[in-house]
Each structure stands twice: as structure tokens, then as C-alpha cells.
Amino acid sequence: MGDSPLIDSLRKAVEAAPQDVPLRLHLAGLLLDAGSVAEAVSHIGTVLAAEPTSAAALDLMQRAVGAPASSQSSTTAPPMPPRPAAPGWESDAPSDDPTADSANRSEADLESEFDWDAAARDLGDLAAPMFLDGDEELTEPAYDLEPSTIRLADVGGMTEVKKRLDAAFLAPMRNPELRKLYGKSLKGGLLLYGPPGCGKTFLAKAIAGELGASFFSVTLADVLDMYIGQSERNLGEIFATARRNAPCVLFLDEIDALGQRRSQLRSNTMRGTVNQLLTELDGVGASNDGVFVLAATNAPWDVDVALRRPGRLDRTVLVLPPDAAAREAILRHHLKDRPVSKIDLAAAARRTDGFSGADLAHVCETAAERALLDSAATGAVRMIEMRDVDAAIGEVKPSIGPWLESARNVALFANEGGAYDDLLAYLKKRKIL
Numbered sequence: 001m002g003d004s005p006l007i008d009s010l011r012k013a014v015e016a017a018p019q020d021v022p023l024r025l026h027l028a029g030l031l032l033d034a035g036s037v038a039e040a041v042s043h044i045g046t047v048l049a050a051e052p053t054s055a056a057a058l059d060l061m062q063r064a065v066g067a068p069a070s071s072q073s074s075t076t077a078p079p080m081p082p083r084p085a086a087p088g089w090e091s092d093a094p095s096d097d098p099t100a101d102s103a104n105r106s107e108a109d110l111e112s113e114f115d116w117d118a119a120a121r122d123l124g125d126l127a128a129p130m131f132l133d134g135d136e137e138l139t140e141p142a143y144d145l146e147p148s149t150i151r152l153a154d155v156g157g158m159t160e161v162k163k164r165l166d167a168a169f170l171a172p173m174r175n176p177e178l179r180k181l182y183g184k185s186l187k188g189g190l191l192l193y194g195p196p197g198c199g200k201t202f203l204a205k206a207i208a209g210e211l212g213a214s215f216f217s218v219t220l221a222d223v224l225d226m227y228i229g230q231s232e233r234n235l236g237e238i239f240a241t242a243r244r245n246a247p248c249v250l251f252l253d254e255i256d257a258l259g260q261r262r263s264q265l266r267s268n269t270m271r272g273t274v275n276q277l278l279t280e281l282d283g284v285g286a287s288n289d290g291v292f293v294l295a296a297t298n299a300p301w302d303v304d305v306a307l308r309r310p311g312r313l314d315r316t317v318l319v320l321p322p323d324a325a326a327r328e329a330i331l332r333h334h335l336k337d338r339p340v341s342k343i344d345l346a347a348a349a350r351r352t353d354g355f356s357g358a359d360l361a362h363v364c365e366t367a368a369e370r371a372l373l374d375s376a377a378t379g380a381v382r383m384i385e386m387r388d389v390d391a392a393i394g395e396v397k398p399s400i401g402p403w404l405e406s407a408r409n410v411a412l413f414a415n416e417g418g419a420y421d422d423l424l425a426y427l428k429k430r431k432i433l
């Protein structure tokens with residue numbers, strides 16, 4: 001088929017930078033739009049072989065095979081293309097409209113060239129099956145068991161935070177002998193808080209990568225259930241699993257949603273969840289020895305105060321926007337697998353004061369997009385250069401302004417017992433106070 005010049009130049013770009021996943025997926029998307037499904041599938045397959053959990057790749061694959069999206073997002077799944085009827089189905093089906101039959105048949109004729117069963121066999125390992133035969137496992141674990149590929153080394157900067165995490169549970173987990181010697185059990189909790197996009201979740205994923213099977217990640221969606229009492233049961237089940245697998249770290253992301261101040265809650269259902277969380281953290285009825293709870297939020301002031309009492313999430317660590325050294329490390333991390341040439345990372349880091357980790361990731365994304373569009377327009381593939389990074393820095397605006405505003409009010413008017421002293425110090429240093 002006659003391909004567009006854009007697709008052609010993207011093919012060349014992908015050949016030049018085989019590791020660039022977003023570029024490859026972009027090409028795959030265009031190929032799908034152009035109807036070159038087989039070639040698109042081979043690119044998506046390459047990405048999935050390296051990153052089996054890549055959401056973007058899985059979405060494209062689902063588009064390619066016309067399967068529904070995963071069960072959680074089935075309500076937003078794109079409509080399935082019509083599947084040709086099995087022989088005999090049409091004649092059995094009652095039809096009100098006599099003309100519909102012939103129309104259906106011609107559509108089915110058109111599609112009959114495509115061997116659906118062969119395609120399903122080929123893609124069996126890559127996409128979820130459209131229908132279950134009955135022997136498959138239907139129950140999903142209540143928590144995230146996907147192995148994390150990120151390591152602590154991938155987290156740029158954050159030396160202080162890493163040190164505190166190491167002291168709080170990484171070192172005690174590695175050294176059971178030391179724990180015995182000091183008679184200290186591994187339990188309790190630590191709350192990471194800070195502006196959005198500064199790496200709390202990223203850091204937790206990195207710890208998961210370090211700890212492997214002894215890290216359980218729980219999100220709101222794993223817990224909440226529309227039936228009364230079921231959310232509490234889910235929480236109980238999650239903690240029971242963690243206790244069975246001790247020593248381990250249980251990560252509760254966005255804890256402000258799960259453990260919101262009960263005084264702010266209008267519904268009684270969520271109140272039950274908060275109470276259950278308190279009970280589980282206290283280990284009532286079972287010992288929490290060896291279960292370390294790590295939680296993250298960007299609104300610690302919305303978290304129920306009872307959750308922060310001693311023995312529960314008693315230690316807090318502020319995760320701040322990255323400093324210059326950290327920004328350099330973050331930029332390096334996000335550019336290292338892309339085709340770059342002569343990038344002055346130190347200069348870029350100097351120009352991005354106040355940017356969060358997510359903003360920096362967005363800068364790299366934007367720079368790559370510029371180089372890509374340029375390559376596509378001129379037909380000559382070129383590397384990502386400093387001018388792209390500079391332009392991207394001009395385009396992307398730091399996103400933590402609104403957070404700093406609410407943090408300022410809390411530090412000024414609600415710093416009870418000095419809970420937010422480190423936040424206060426940071427705001428003063430940045431002359432926000």
C-alpha cells in the first residue's frame with residue numbers, strides 16, 4: 001500500500017532509535033489509522049516484549065485486535081468491530097427486519113477474509129482474551145502484584161528522602177540479625193507527602209523494584225466497593241495478605257482519599273473504611289510485626305489525625321520539588337533512552353527551578369515531540385538537540401503553584417504541634433512566606 005511520507009520518515013526514525021518506545025508507539029498508531037494492522041502489531045509486540053505492562057502499548061494492541069479494554073475500564077472501551085457470525089447463527093436468529101439479513105450478510109462477507117481465530121491464537125500471549133471458556137481464573141488479587149522494573153538508582157536526587165527510607169525499613173528488612181539484636185521489630189508506618197508530581201509514587205515503585213515480592217501496592221480502586229461492608233472486608237483481606245507475607249512493605253497511595261478526616265466525610269460508608277484502616281494499622285486481632293506501612297499523599301492535612309498517631313503513620317517525610325542536582329538526574333533519566341545529541345543537562349537544570357519531576361518528564365517528552373515533528377516535516381531524521389530542550393522549557397509551565405498556595409495556608413495557620421515545620425522551612429527558603 002502507498003504509505004504517507006510521515007509514516008515513511010517515522011519508520012526511519014524508529015530504525016535509528018529502536019529503544020524509543022513513544023516514537024515506536026506513535027508509528028504503530030499511525031499504521032493502525034492507515035490500516036496496516038500487521039506492521040502495527042509487530043511494533044506494538046516489540047514494545048510489549050520489553051515493557052509488558054505499558055498501558056499505551058496495551059491500548060494500541062486492543063485497538064489492533066478489536067478486543068475490549070481491561071475489565072476495569074470496560075465502560076469506556078471503544079466499540080468492538082463487528083465479529084462475523086458463526087455459521088448457522090444467522091439462520092437461527094429471529095429477524096424482525098427482512099432487509100437486515102442481506103445487509104448483515106454482505107458485511108460478514110467482507111469480514112470473512114479475516115481469520116479471527118488465527119489472530120486470537122497469534123495474539124494470545126499479548127492481549128486479554130475476548131471471551132472466557134470457563135476454566136480461567138476469574139478472581140483477581142486485591143492488590144497490585146505486577147513486578148516493578150524501576151530501581152532506586154532510577155530516582156533522581158532525593159538523597160535525604162532515600163536515606164530516611166533506608167533507615168526506616170530498607171536496612172532493617174535486609175538485616176534480620178540486627179533486628180533481633182536490638183529487639184526491634186519491623187512495624188509502624190511512614191507518610192510521604194509533598195506537591196504533586198515530585199516522585200512519591202515513583203519512589204514507591206522504585207522501592208517495590210528493590211524489594212520484589214515483599215512489596216504490596218494498594219490504591220483506592222483496590223479497596224472501594226459499592227456494597228456496604230465490602231470495602232472494609234477488602235482492606236482486611238489486604239492487611240491479612242501482608243501479614244502472611246511479612247516482612248513486607250504495604251504501600252497505600254493517595255491515602256487522603258482512603259483515610260480522609262472523618263469530620264469532613266458526609267457519608268457513613270467511607271467512615272467505616274477509615275475506622276477499618278485504623279483497626280488494621282493497630283493490628284487488632286493480629287500482630288502487625290514485620291508489616292511496614294508506607295503511605296503517600298499530597299494533602300496530609302486532609303488525612304484523619306488519628307491515622308498519624310504513634311504506632312500508625314507516625315513519621316512523615318516531605319518530598320520536595322527536586323533541587324538542581326536532582327533535576328539534572330531526572331532529565332538524564334528521561335532522555336537516556338532517546339536519540340539525543342549535545343544536551344547541556346546542567347544548563348537545563350538551572351533553567352527549571354520550581355519544576356516538579358513530572359514537569360521535567362513533560363519537558364523531555366515535548367523536546368522529543370519537537371524533534372520528531374521536525375524530522376517528519378523535513379523528511380530527514382535528526383537527533384533531539386539542546387534547542388528542542390530549550391524550547392520545551394519555555395513551553396512547559398511549573399505545575400506546583402496551586403499546591404504551594406494551600407501549603408502556605410496550612411503552614412501559617414494549621415501547623416499544630418510543629419507537624420509541618422519542614423514545610424515551613426522550605427516555604428521560607430523559597431521566600432513564599
Ligand SMILES: Nc1ncnc2c1ncn2[C@@H]1O[C@H](COP(=O)(O)OP(=O)(O)OP(=O)(O)O)[C@@H](O)[C@H]1O
Pocket residue numbers: 154155156157158194195196197198199200201202203297298322326329330333356357358359361
Ligand atoms: N526523582 C525523580 N526521578 C525521576 N523521575 C521523576 C522523579 N520525580 C518525579 N519523576 C517523574 O515524574 C512522574 C510523576 O511522579 P509521581 O507520580 O511519582 O509523583 P507523585 O509525587 O506521586 O504525584 P501525586 O502527588 O500527583 O501522586 C514520574 O512518573 C516520573 O516520570
Ligand SMILES: [Mg+2]
Pocket residue numbers: 200201202253296
Ligand atoms: Mg502519586
